[in-house]
Structure formats: structure tokens, C-alpha cells
Amino acid sequence: MKQYKEDLLPLLDKLPIPELTHTMSEVIEWVEPFLTASELVEFQQLTERFEAEEGKKLQEDLQRHEQETEGSWLAGFWQESYLSGCGCVQSETNFGLTIRNELHEHLASHAEKATQLIYQLTKIYLALAEGTYPLEYTNKQKNIDMSYYGNLFGSCRNPGENRDFFFKSSIANRHMIVVNKGNYYQLEVIDSTGKQYSPEKIIETIEHILTEKHIAQKGEENLAYMTGVERKTAYAVYQQLKAVGHNSQNCDLIENALFVLSFTDGKDGSIEERIATMLLDGQDQIFTKTLQAIITRSGSIGFNVEHTAVDGVPTMNILTKAFDAIKDQKPINRREGSTTLAKRLSWQFTPELLTALEECRVRVEEEAQTYRIHHRLIESIGKNRIKELKVSPDAYFHMALAVAQMAVFGRLESVYEPVAMRSFYEGRTECARSLSKEKKGFAEAYLNTEELLERDILAELFLQGVSAHSERIFKCQSGLGVERHLFGLQKMVGEKVEASYFFESEPVKKLTRNFISTTGIPSDLLEAFGFCPVEEDGFGLYYGILDDRIVLTVSSKQELAEEGKQLLQKLEECLLELPGLLNG
Numbered sequence: 001m002k003q004y005k006e007d008l009l010p011l012l013d014k015l016p017i018p019e020l021t022h023t024m025s026e027v028i029e030w031v032e033p034f035l036t037a038s039e040l041v042e043f044q045q046l047t048e049r050f051e052a053e054e055g056k057k058l059q060e061d062l063q064r065h066e067q068e069t070e071g072s073w074l075a076g077f078w079q080e081s082y083l084s085g086c087g088c089v090q091s092e093t094n095f096g097l098t099i100r101n102e103l104h105e106h107l108a109s110h111a112e113k114a115t116q117l118i119y120q121l122t123k124i125y126l127a128l129a130e131g132t133y134p135l136e137y138t139n140k141q142k143n144i145d146m147s148y149y150g151n152l153f154g155s156c157r158n159p160g161e162n163r164d165f166f167f168k169s170s171i172a173n174r175h176m177i178v179v180n181k182g183n184y185y186q187l188e189v190i191d192s193t194g195k196q197y198s199p200e201k202i203i204e205t206i207e208h209i210l211t212e213k214h215i216a217q218k219g220e221e222n223l224a225y226m227t228g229v230e231r232k233t234a235y236a237v238y239q240q241l242k243a244v245g246h247n248s249q250n251c252d253l254i255e256n257a258l259f260v261l262s263f264t265d266g267k268d269g270s271i272e273e274r275i276a277t278m279l280l281d282g283q284d285q286i287f288t289k290t291l292q293a294i295i296t297r298s299g300s301i302g303f304n305v306e307h308t309a310v311d312g313v314p315t316m317n318i319l320t321k322a323f324d325a326i327k328d329q330k331p332i333n334r335r336e337g338s339t340t341l342a343k344r345l346s347w348q349f350t351p352e353l354l355t356a357l358e359e360c361r362v363r364v365e366e367e368a369q370t371y372r373i374h375h376r377l378i379e380s381i382g383k384n385r386i387k388e389l390k391v392s393p394d395a396y397f398h399m400a401l402a403v404a405q406m407a408v409f410g411r412l413e414s415v416y417e418p419v420a421m422r423s424f425y426e427g428r429t430e431c432a433r434s435l436s437k438e439k440k441g442f443a444e445a446y447l448n449t450e451e452l453l454e455r456d457i458l459a460e461l462f463l464q465g466v467s468a469h470s471e472r473i474f475k476c477q478s479g480l481g482v483e484r485h486l487f488g489l490q491k492m493v494g495e496k497v498e499a500s501y502f503f504e505s506e507p508v509k510k511l512t513r514n515f516i517s518t519t520g521i522p523s524d525l526l527e528a529f530g531f532c533p534v535e536e537d538g539f540g541l542y543y544g545i546l547d548d549r550i551v552l553t554v555s556s557k558q559e560l561a562e563e564g565k566q567l568l569q570k571l572e573e574c575l576l577e578l579p580g581l582l583n584g
Contacts, residue, residue: 015072021051031511039506046501058492062491071425079309093306095305098529099319117326118189121322122258126194142423144422145422148311151166153259154169154173174192178206182284188342205340227288228282228364259289280371289306290310371555382550395467398417398439408567413510419432430479433472436472439465462582516541520542529544
């Protein structure tokens with residue numbers, strides 16, 4: 001995929017390393033909402049010491065690393081941070097999503113839906129492989145990074161003895177994997193000449209798979225659960241699996257497959273059930289495969305995406321292109337014939353392996369039960385209405401979130417907001433901690449029932465918070481964020497430099513704590529989008545601000561389900577109330 005990697009390198013800026021003085025000044029401002037006046041003074045002294053001593057040395061080392069790195073100085077470190085996780089990937093890193101039924105309900109059967117998904121995703125893969133997929137540009141016609149697009153296909157996260165590693169196939173892939181009721185099929189989607197098989201040919205095979213009477217063994221039914229347990233356990237069981245018979249060849253086929261499509265019996269009666277099924281249900285889901293499409297019993301479509309080497313925006317761009325094509329497809333004409341493109345994979349199990357896989361199933365099901373997801377669709381406000389107020393929709397949303405957080409919890413804790421960095425080569429995301437002293441000041445004033453302020457004063461405080469938010473986002477987009485720079489400096493720490501007094505200080509911990517982890521990807525494709533909270537006592541919050549509506553999904557541990565529900569309810573109230581502050 002040279003056109004989207006090597007060829008783009010000279011056309012894009014490299015991610016800069018901010019000046020140390022800039023970051024130290026900014027970090028004091030970023031951490032201010034979480035500290036008392038005396039704590040802030042102490043932290044200022046701490047940053048002065050760090051900047052003059054250890055920070056100076058670490059900055060020099062980071063700059064040296066940047067000069068020795070052809071692409072982004074951050075890319076390798078950031079991918080390593082994902083691969084170093086030792087928990088369950090579905091709840092630690094992955095994201096799940098469901099597609100609006102209106103976009104595929106014209107396809108009458110599960111087989112037609114599966115066929116179109118397979119055909120369109122394969123078509124996109126071939127376009128990327130052949131260099132015919134169109135380059136992407138900003139509104140100002142500047143190139144955007146596309147180096148991670150190829151990572152969606154023919155890839156997965158594999159468990160290692162000490163840490164995981166990202167596998168990207170080095171062969172010309174011609175197959176994907178279909179999973180149905182514990183049966184695994186290698187399905188050829190590209191012929192020996194490199195030409196894509198037609199939908200008519202694929203649907204014959206899918207219908208054969210769906211009607212085949214083969215009953216999977218117990219081990220086959222539990223096989224996928226192995227990918228959803230803690231990584232040390234996953235490694236141990238994976239090694240057991242590959243050591244038996246020809247299982248290793250099957251594992252290679254799955255690793256090299258372009259993507260996976262599975263049919264699930266998971267719950268799908270409500271939006272909350274569907275997104276939970278996509279994200280957490282281990283039945284026939286290979287959580288470590290980068291891209292997995294899922295079709296439920298009622299015909300809903302969703303995806304589970306392993307986050308190591310891809311982010312939400314490129315993923316949604318690919319899926320948008322696929323469903324733009326799918327929505328125009330007419331019923332597929334069946335042809336007479338019995339030839340199949342698929343080969344069922346047979347597996348071999350020892351008694352010890354069967355026991356291990358059963359334990360994996362129990363563990364994944366237990367993990368799924370520890371989370372709760374709430375969904376809300378607000379149709380009374382959207383991007384168009386917010387823009388009438390002459391404020392940034394994203395800033396507006398985070399102002400409302402600050403008020404909602406304080407109203408529900410009585411305090412403000414740090415909020416993670418990713419910022420896309422695709423204007424830089426191998427740019428992934430920066431983190432804009434969305435809380436600021438301006439937002440805190442507004443939230444406190446807005447909720448103060450003892451000292452009511454005039455509407456004009458509250459409106460001014462609101463606009464100050466909006467301005468501070470937009471300014472911070474702009475700095476992050478310009479490569480002048482704080483958090484990734486601190487992350488890079490910390491990666492430079494070695495035996496010769498001791499800087500834990502700074503990186504492990506309470507102010508830095510408060511700043512980098514992900515009490516509410518957010519992502520905002522507006523897409524008309526999405527019914528819902530979900531991911532698990534980063535902190536045990538925190539929340540994961542998706543928001544999609546569309547022209548005429550806002551889509552919200554919040555996740556939490558089961559014991560915080562009521563607080564998550566209250567947060568959504570209060571957030572909706574704030575989103576609907578705040579326009580009255582600006583226009584009366």
C-alpha cells in the first residue's frame with residue numbers, strides 16, 4: 001500500500017515535539033481545575049524543577065529519537081502502549097458499533113447482508129492494495145494521513161509470552177473467515193488472478209454455510225472465547241491450541257484472513273443489547289482480529305474493532321464507503337450451481353485444551369456481565385441548531401458535559417477527549433483534557449442556587465468556556481498538545497534519569513485520570529458506538545453530533561449503572577437547556 005504510506009510521507013508534516021517550556025506552562029493550566037490554590041503553587045514549583053533538570057535531559061533524548069525516526073516519533077510508543085495491556089481486549093481496548101437498520105433493511109436475508117458486507121469490504125481492500133482507493137484531503141485540500149488504513153485488513157493482535165504483538169500479513173491475501181455456530185470457514189473472496197469473486201458466487205457459499213447441518217464440537221464452540229481472556233491466559237491457551245495436530249495451520253489462516261464475519265445468537269432486542277453484543281459477547285467473536293463484522297439473529301449489523309493499529313475515524317471512513325455502496329444494491333440473482341468457495345476448518349482438541357477453553361468461556365461471560373451500557377437519542381437538538389448559536393458543536397457538548405458531571409457527582413474529574421492528528425504523517429490522536437478553569441467556573445455558577453447570576457453574566461462565562469475549549473483543540477491539532485508530549489518524555493526515562501516525582505505526582509495523576517473517557521465521531525451510519533470505561537470507577541461516553549440529533553452511549557461497571565443513567569439524563573437536560581442561555 002505504497003501510495004498511502006511511502007508516497008504520503010514527503011507530503012505530510014512530521015509530528016512536532018513541542019518546546020518543553022510550552023508544555024510545562026500548558027500543563028499547569030490544564031491541571032488547575034483539579035487543584036486547590038496551594039496545591040497549584042506546589043505543582044508550579046515541581047514543574048520548574050522538572051523543566052530545569054530531568055525534563056531538559058528527557059527532551060533532548062526525545063528530540064534525538066524523533067530525528068532517528070522516519071515517521072512519527074509517537075507511533076511506535078503509542079502502539080506499544082496498547083500491546084502492553086494485560087487485561088481483556090474487548091473491555092480494555094476494543095470498540096464496538098451498530099449500523100442503522102435503514103441502511104441495510106432492503107437486503108432481505110442474512111445471506112444477502114453477509115454477501116454484500118464481504119463483497120464491499122473486499123473491494124475496498126483491493127482498492128487499497130492496488131492504489132486506486134482515493135486519497136483524502138482536508139477542507140483546504142491538504143493531504144491527510146492514510147498510513148493506517150491497510151492495518152484494518154489481514155491483521156490481528158497476537159498474544160506473546162511477555163507482551164502482545166501486532167501481526168500484519170505479508171502475503172497477498174485472498175480469503176476471509178466466516179464463523180457460524182462454532183463452525184469456522186475459510187472463504188476465498190479473490191481468485192488466483194487477483195479478481196474479486198462476484199456477489200452471486202459468494203451468496204451461494206454463504207447460503208451453504210447457513211444451511212449446513214454440521215454441529216460444532218464443544219471445543220469449537222468455545223474456541224473464540226480464548227481471544228477474550230487476560231493476555232497471559234490467552235497466550236498459554238493459544239500455545240496449547242497450536243501444539244495439537246493441524247490447528248497451527250488453521251490459526252495461520254485466521255491471522256492472515258482479510259477480516260472475519262460471524263453470525264451471532266447474542267441478545268439484540270434493544271440498542272443497548274445490540275451494542276453490548278457487538279462489544280462484549282464472546283460467542284464466535286475473535287476479539288483480537290482487527291476487523292470483525294457481526295450479524296445478529298434479527299439481521300442487525302455491527303462490528304468489533306481491535307484498537308491497536310487503527311482508530312475510529314479511518315475505520316468509520318472505510319465503513320461509510322462500504323455502506324454507501326450497500327444501500328444501492330438490489331437483490332442478488334441466484335445462479336444454479338453447487339460449487340462453494342469455502343472450506344470448513346476442522347480442529348483437534350486434547351482433554352486439557354477442552355477444559356482450558358471452557359474456562360475461557362466462563363471468564364469472558366463473567367467479564368461481559370460486569371459492564372452496563374445505556375443509550376440515548378436526542379432529536380430536539382443537533383449540529384444545525386448549535387451552529388445557530390455561533391458556537392462550536394464540540395465545545396458546546398463538553399460545556400454541557402461539565403455541568404452534567406458536576407450535577408451528578410458533585411465534583412469535576414478529568415475528561416479524556418481524543419483529537420484526530422491526521423494532518424501529520426502516522427498521526428493518530430492527541431488528548432485534549434476537555435475540562436478547564438473556564439468550564440469549571442461556568443459549571444459552578446450555573447449550578448449555584450444560592451447566588452443566582454444574571455443570564456448575561458452566565459452567557460459570558462459560557463462563551464469563555466467555549467473559547468478555551470476551541471483554543472485547546474486547535475493547539476492539539478497543531479501538534480502542541482500536552483499529554484502525548486508528557487507520554488513521550490516518560491518513555492525516555494531510563495536508569496540515568498529519575499523523574500517519578502513529576503510523572504507520578506498527584507496533580508499529573510489527576511490530570512491523566514480518565515474518569516470520563518469520550519469519543520465523538522459523527523456518522524449517519526451509526527445506531528450506536530460503544531467502548532468500556534478506562535477506569536474501574538469511571539465511564540466510557542460516545543457522542544455523535546449529527547445535523548438534527550445527538551446520539552449518546554455511556555458504559556460503566558455494573559455497580560455504577562445508575563450513575564451512568566443519571567449522567568445521560570442530566571447531559572440531555574443540559575444540552576437542551578443551554579440554548580436558552582444564549583438566545584433567551
